[in-house]
Amino acid sequence: MEKVLVVENLKKNYGSIQALKGISFDVNPGEIFALIGPNGAGKTTALRIIATILSSNGGDVYVYGMSVKKQPEKVREIISYLPEEAGAYKVLTGREYLRFMASLFAPDEKTCKEYVEVASEIADLGDRINNKISTYSKGMTRKLLLARAVMTAPKLAILDEPTSGLDVLNALEIRNTIKKLAKSGMTVLVSSHNMLEIEYLCDRVGIINKGEILEVGTPGELKEKFGAQNIEEVFAEVAR
Ligand SMILES: Nc1ncnc2c1ncn2[C@@H]1O[C@H](COP(=O)(O)OP(=O)(O)O)[C@@H](O)[C@H]1O
């Protein structure tokens, strides 16, 4: 089976800080893979390198066999990236925002309209899609941004902490949307510092701490291996 994503001995330094000390993992087609770990573990750094917007100091990343170092333009055509601190233009309505973003990616007007329709459905904001983003709650804005990130039907969606800062119901909605996208064939790489919610979302997890991947497996495998009730307990075991 061809891997969607292969991360090979990836290293990144910021000055004297070793943010990634040579991490490796891979992601299969249609899988939801979560990089989980506490703040400062290196999740955002890893995701930004995979998304081709940050360069590494060693190792490489392959998306469908294409190197982010050697063929970043090719990789960019088949991925999308939702940054951790993404914002939307508040003076626009939700629909205007989607239309503007679609116009940047779509090759023609027809495709642009399709992108907007697809994204409106995924955002699931009802009539509020026609209201100014400045009137949206955090949860509504996040749904809009997630919809924007996946409207082009990327082969790999890279979502940095898509549920962080959201209340239970909004987080649940975002997780359900991500699950639906994966069911429809999209491969998803997410990050989260919330280890408990991740069990309900992903097929496999990579536990990252201080720039190193400590374990990779399904939540079930890891819980069994460490005799743990949940992934938080697994983390406490492996990070000791
Ligand atoms: N632009 C930067 N300059 C210097 N240090 C950084 C920068 N970005 C991240 N770091 C450091 O790299 C480490 C990993 O950060 P990050 O990838 O943001 O982790 P996470 O997303 O898991 O919280 C942290 O020690 C952080 O302080």
Ligand SMILES: [Mg+2]
């Ligand atoms: Mg982060």
